[in-house]
Amino acid sequence: MAVITPNPRVRKTPFTPGVEAQGVKGYTVYNHTLLATVFESLQADAAHLKKHVQVWDVSCERQVQIKGPDALRLMRMISPRDMDRMQADQCYYIPIVDHNGGLLNDPVAIKLADDHYWLSVADGDLWQFVLGLVVALDLDVEVCEPDVSPLAVQGPKAEDLMARVFGEEVRDINFFRYKRLSFEDTTFVVARSGWSKQGGFEIYVEGADYGMPLWDMLFANGRDLNVRAGCPSGIERVESGLLSFGSDMRRENTPYECGLARFCNSALDYIGKAALADQAENGPSRQIRPIAIEGEIGACTQAWPLMAGGRQVGQVTSAAFSPEFGVNVAIGMVDRSHWASGTRIELITEHGMRWAHVQESFWR
Amino acid sequence: MAVITPNPRVRKTPFTPGVEAQGVKGYTVYNHTLLATVFESLQADAAHLKKHVQVWDVSCERQVQIKGPDALRLMRMISPRDMDRMQADQCYYIPIVDHNGGLLNDPVAIKLADDHYWLSVADGDLWQFVLGLVVALDLDVEVCEPDVSPLAVQGPKAEDLMARVFGEEVRDINFFRYKRLSFEDTTFVVARSGWSKQGGFEIYVEGADYGMPLWDMLFANGRDLNVRAGCPSGIERVESGLLSFGSDMRRENTPYECGLARFCNSALDYIGKAALADQAENGPSRQIRPIAIEGEIGACTQAWPLMAGGRQVGQVTSAAFSPEFGVNVAIGMVDRSHWASGTRIELITEHGMRWAHVQESFWR
Numbered sequence: 001m002a003v004i005t006p007n008p009r010v011r012k013t014p015f016t017p018g019v020e021a022q023g024v025k026g027y028t029v030y031n032h033t034l035l036a037t038v039f040e041s042l043q044a045d046a047a048h049l050k051k052h053v054q055v056w057d058v059s060c061e062r063q064v065q066i067k068g069p070d071a072l073r074l075m076r077m078i079s080p081r082d083m084d085r086m087q088a089d090q091c092y093y094i095p096i097v098d099h100n101g102g103l104l105n106d107p108v109a110i111k112l113a114d115d116h117y118w119l120s121v122a123d124g125d126l127w128q129f130v131l132g133l134v135v136a137l138d139l140d141v142e143v144c145e146p147d148v149s150p151l152a153v154q155g156p157k158a159e160d161l162m163a164r165v166f167g168e169e170v171r172d173i174n175f176f177r178y179k180r181l182s183f184e185d186t187t188f189v190v191a192r193s194g195w196s197k198q199g200g201f202e203i204y205v206e207g208a209d210y211g212m213p214l215w216d217m218l219f220a221n222g223r224d225l226n227v228r229a230g231c232p233s234g235i236e237r238v239e240s241g242l243l244s245f246g247s248d249m250r251r252e253n254t255p256y257e258c259g260l261a262r263f264c265n266s267a268l269d270y271i272g273k274a275a276l277a278d279q280a281e282n283g284p285s286r287q288i289r290p291i292a293i294e295g296e297i298g299a300c301t302q303a304w305p306l307m308a309g310g311r312q313v314g315q316v317t318s319a320a321f322s323p324e325f326g327v328n329v330a331i332g333m334v335d336r337s338h339w340a341s342g343t344r345i346e347l348i349t350e351h352g353m354r355w356a357h358v359q360e361s362f363w364r
Numbered sequence: 365m366a367v368i369t370p371n372p373r374v375r376k377t378p379f380t381p382g383v384e385a386q387g388v389k390g391y392t393v394y395n396h397t398l399l400a401t402v403f404e405s406l407q408a409d410a411a412h413l414k415k416h417v418q419v420w421d422v423s424c425e426r427q428v429q430i431k432g433p434d435a436l437r438l439m440r441m442i443s444p445r446d447m448d449r450m451q452a453d454q455c456y457y458i459p460i461v462d463h464n465g466g467l468l469n470d471p472v473a474i475k476l477a478d479d480h481y482w483l484s485v486a487d488g489d490l491w492q493f494v495l496g497l498v499v500a501l502d503l504d505v506e507v508c509e510p511d512v513s514p515l516a517v518q519g520p521k522a523e524d525l526m527a528r529v530f531g532e533e534v535r536d537i538n539f540f541r542y543k544r545l546s547f548e549d550t551t552f553v554v555a556r557s558g559w560s561k562q563g564g565f566e567i568y569v570e571g572a573d574y575g576m577p578l579w580d581m582l583f584a585n586g587r588d589l590n591v592r593a594g595c596p597s598g599i600e601r602v603e604s605g606l607l608s609f610g611s612d613m614r615r616e617n618t619p620y621e622c623g624l625a626r627f628c629n630s631a632l633d634y635i636g637k638a639a640l641a642d643q644a645e646n647g648p649s650r651q652i653r654p655i656a657i658e659g660e661i662g663a664c665t666q667a668w669p670l671m672a673g674g675r676q677v678g679q680v681t682s683a684a685f686s687p688e689f690g691v692n693v694a695i696g697m698v699d700r701s702h703w704a705s706g707t708r709i710e711l712i713t714e715h716g717m718r719w720a721h722v723q724e725s726f727w728r
Contacts, residue, residue: 003367003368003389003390003391004367004368004390004391004392004393004401005390005392005401005663005665006665006666007392007611007663007664007665007666007682008610008611008612008664008665008666008667008681008682009392009487009608009609009610009611010392010393011666012665012666025367026367026368026369027367027368028368028369028371028373028374028393029368029374029392029393032487032488032610037368037369098495098499099498099499104492104495123373123396124396124489124492125488125489125492126492127492128468128488128489128490128491128492128493128496129492129493129495129496130496131462131468131493131496132492132493132494132495132496132497132498132499132500133496133497133499133500134463134496135462135463135496135497135635136496136497136500136501137500244373245373246372246373246396247371247372247373248372271499299369299371300371300372301369301370301371301372301376302370302371302372302375302376303372317372318371318372
């Protein structure tokens with residue numbers, strides 16, 4: 001494949017010098033920002049993540065800052081999730097939809113104060129949607145992208161490493177909760193979260209100048225823990241059933257199709273609620289399913305159709321060989337007619353036809 | 365630099381097989397879509413563009429479709445440019461701003477009908493801003509991304525090649541006007557436009573399946589014209605003073621700062637007009653300037669500060685050596701205090717300090 005060169009439009013991050021020094025071999029672009037995709041190899045990176053601890057430059061998880069007297073009013077408007085239950089130290093995964101119920105993004109919302117939220121967004125300029133609402137309704141809210149660059153520390157030894165740098169109180173942070181912890185002359189929001197199921201934290205590094213000092217301190221403290229630079233793992237996250245917005249779910253999909261019904265519990269009339277009423281009542285006609293694929297597969301660089309009797313009954317959008325489970329693991333959107341566990345369906349890949357099997361559950 | 369791998373989130377285009385077959389050496393990601401950056405070399409690609417004809421896969425110029433009874437009302441709301449003067453076959457370059465006058469994008473609008481527009485956008489999900497307005501104001505307009513992939517044919521021999529494929533009537537298309545021309549069993553919008561000053565056209569290929577047949581027909585008809593695959597040239601476009609949204613101008617900038625005052629002529633109360641009133645009257649306090657740079661420069665991978673007396677007085681965001689003009693050409697945003705032609709300013713590059721000279725005009 002061809003190389004990529006950053007420019008002011010495709011942004012480097014505060015941690016790019018560290019990522020480069022650790023020998024990054026592949027990048028993608030996410031929210032106009034570089035995101036590493038491979039260091040040693042996809043398989044070696046995944047195996048290391050499951051045993052040790054990795055530091056991930058996920059600055060590309062840009063924050064949409066919503067701040068001002070109308071912040072909660074706006075959050076209630078865009079959130080299918082009940083915002084009034086949200087605690088002061090909580091992070092909320094929120095599938096945000098348009099007026100037709102189509103997914104626009106699936107950020108993690110962080111409540112900093114009653115009138116101050118960050119939406120840590122997946123790939124897409126969700127701030128433009130929010131800004132459109134604010135401008136049209138003349139809401140008293142600032143919508144901007146603050147100087148915040150998340151750094152993830154993931155893996156079974158993540159808590160030990162974090163405790164060395166931020167103190168023992170990191171151990172008391174519950175899942176999808178955060179504390180403000182000290183670093184040098186400032187504090188960072190530190191949440192127990194991250195895009196793996198290996199455990200870990202995300203540090204919302206506010207102020208680009210703190211980036212490399214923090215990076216260096218994590219590595220200096222983690223030598224005996226075998227700390228390494230890493231990045232979201234295309235193997236581990238598919239095994240774990242973590243969906244990628246833009247690949248596995250898009251504007252054509254609803255939260256119900258993506259198995260996110262439990263995040264649609266707001267009693268208020270949020271944007272898209274009416275359009276989703278039927279699916280809320282009767283369920284969707286297609287849904288995300290774990291899929292195992294027979295044979296050898298190459299990289300999934302575009303959606304692969306699932307076919308039955310000459311008719312398309314779904315598609316696979318993420319797939320990788322899992323050394324841990326000895327099978328090709330995949331994520332697919334499958335029509336109700338074929339979504340039952342055990343169903344065998346033809347999968348048309350760029351590399352030929354393969355048999356796909358609908359699974360009961362993801363591997364982790 | 366590291367490599368990039370496409371996936372369903374980083375989309376291939378209908379022309380990717382052609383681009384790959386012609387030996388693309390570099391990609392960037394633009395609107396979640398692959399965009400080639402180099403084939404032979406930056407200098408060789410630019411030299412070829414100026415002599416012959418190139419076919420550019422600019423599918424990444426995604427279209428925001430605005431269609432419905434309220435389309436013109438919406439366009440009047442978001443456009444600083446007088447939409448009521450727009451002719452039925454016209455393309456309008458429109459800097460779109462937020463309520464504070466900050467640039468959100470600089471699309472080319474294409475009027476397909478009184479109730480149907482495409483916005484051919486620069487890098488950024490402008491559709492989300494438009495959708496936010498539509499949802500909040502309950503406008504009767506559909507906002508979506510249609511299956512349209514622009515293909516640019518650029519260079520001094522572009523008209524000859526286009527005439528062979530689409531007929532002699534392409535010669536009658538005026539600048540920033542379009543005709544609907546036949547291809548196989550369909551028609552395409554074909555405009556005289558494109559992101560170079562070497563002349564040429566953009567074909568709005570509606571229907572991905574027509575992509576490779578059109579690509580192949582252009583190459584089959586262009587052998588004696590020395591047709592080649594190409595891409596926007598970082599050298600030619602800086603010589604020509606063509607600004608890149610996301611690099612040279614961003615949400616921090618106004619159209620006046622970017623020298624786009626002539627596109628702000630709407631008499632209506634468009635979004636951002638009030639905030640821009642002072643700059644409309646008195647001019648901006650900083651503005652885009654052509655900059656020549658002394659010495660050797662490397663790639664401009666992030667904004668380079670312009671310094672005078674220890675104070676920042678601007679920045680350079682695009683720069684390249686121009687073999688044609690024998691100088692490093694650049695685009696900078698410069699404070700009023702230092703923007704006069706002939707001013708010499710210190711430029712802090714990633715590769716050391718260089719002297720920058722404000723020019724009277726761009727090189728083409």
